Amino acid sequence: MSAQADDYDKLTKEEREARDTADREREAAEQAALPYTWKQELGEVDIVVPVPKGTRARDLGVVIQKKKLSVGLKGKEPIMSGELCKDVKVEDSTWTVEDQEAVHIHLEKVNKQQWWENVLTHHPKIDTTKIQPENSKLSDLDGETRGMVEKMMFDNQQRQMGKPTSDELKKMEALKKFQEAHPELDFSNAKIS
Incomplete structure (x- = not known):
């Protein structure tokens, strides 16, 4: 852990909020100074590069590599050029010219579970721990993932109320059935873990 992170833990709530606000303003100023804008989701990065009005695709040199x-x-001289901070899937990445004044670049991340700190390694970084991803709806998820998320939500809710989780409920139910099937056994000292 960095010294700055250690310092952060010692700050009061108000001092943390002030530092976060200052950091966000600094980040916004650094990002605004770049010759492009960008946004990301876990699996992709979208970049918009302004170009002179009337620019056509044939006027551009765009190179997307891993x-x-x-x-x-x-x-x-390139408007932007350099090493990407993380690998991209070249075959799934694209670019287009919009209204002859902006190049839209869509990059598919190789690692779809990681936020990018910047687009090009030599550009200012953002604090990825402060990213607030858009909420996805449970209905957007496939059946298996949705079931897993619903189970996690239920278990979390149960823990907050001091009640047993779904796994603990299953164990209690199995023990109850076993006790009913074997009334001759003494379960008074049984421990469930």
């Missing part, structure tokens, strides 16, 4: 990205007008 660990490298370059965007610019042909014959000129």
Whole structure:
């Protein structure tokens, strides 16, 4: 853990809020100074690079590689170019020109479980621990994942109320059935774990 993280733990709630606000403002200023804007979800990154009005796809030089990205007008210095902070799936990544004034780049992440700190490694980083992902609806999930999330939500709710989780309820039910099937056994000292 860094010294800054240790310091953060010692701050009061008000001091933490003040530092978070200052950090967000600094991050916003750094990101606004970049020659592009970007946003991300766990599985993808979308970048918008403004270009001169009237720019067509044939005027552009766009290179998307597993660990490298370059965007610019042909014959000129790239608008952005460098090493990507994480690997992308080249075959699933695309770019288009919108209204002849912006290049939209869609990058598919190789690791769909990790937030990016920046797009290019030499650009300012964002604090990924402060990212607030959009809430997905349970109905968006496949059956197995939805069942797992619902079970986790139920178990969490049960724990908060001091009640048994779904696994503990199953064990209690199994023990009850076993006791009913074997009344001759003494379960008074039985421990359930």
